[in-house]
Amino acid sequence: MTQQRNVVGVTGMRVMAVYGHPDDEGQVTGTLGAFIAAGNEVTLVCATRGEVGEISDPALSTPETLWYTRELELRAAMAQIGVRDVRFLGFRDSGMVGTPENEDPRALHQQPPHVGIPAVLSIMREVRPQIVFTWQPDGGYGHPDHIAIHMHTVAAFEACNDASAYPEAGEPWAPSRLYWGARTMRRMAEVCFEMERRGLLPEPMNEDIRARMTAALEAPEAPASVVIDTRDLIAAKRRSSSMHRSQFGENSMWARVPDDLQAQVYGEERFWQARPEWREGDAAHSDFNY
8 A cells, every 4th residue: 555644653663453343443444554554563353253244245155154254354454454464353243232143152242351351452462562442432333342342452451561460361561552433423424414315325214324314413523632634545445445345235335435525434533542541622633643
């Protein structure tokens, strides 16, 4: 990937991003690619293989092989931005609340802290990152796996330099900063309604989605500690996203975003610095060099 400027502002650092499913990394793809292009090392950790996700085209996978399909898709997606170190924790996709998969004892959100935390911590102590990314506390939209991996990653970050905590997970290490996403659905909702107005949606919005999008329009943008300009990385981000074919088919909404709306969807990535705690109201930085 060609990068004309160092939008992350640092080099020679180690970065670790921890998410629940293949394609969750979309909120940080541009930033991870920029870290790689600027000479940093990046490790992506995915807690599950997304085995209960929807299949956009039955020619791409079956429910029995979806775990393998999605692993290959994630590796291909990360190859588009130069991330080679991709790891899976091996927990099972929990699906949504109320589904049978949600009650599976192998599911990520069913894992107690003494199982979930050291799974993340062992990689954190091995990689020894300065910067860690994960989901925000509500998981973006309440997905139980997103919330679970947020909790386990935060706990692993806080335990990482404590020699008495999970000694079997490796030698202590003190990561410097923990970030999570700081972007609401408001901009996505604006794009969704504009695409509806233009007749570009692949199918009409159902009542539930319309209600969620309408509510998102009324929500303020979440406060951010760092806002990364990814307008120069839009093509790379779209190539990466397009690798998740089993989830986002050629007829999906995201494949139809017109050129004039792409910057609104893909042009920036926003993060909240959770550790050390950021004071709300302080001005956001444009890179990680502070």
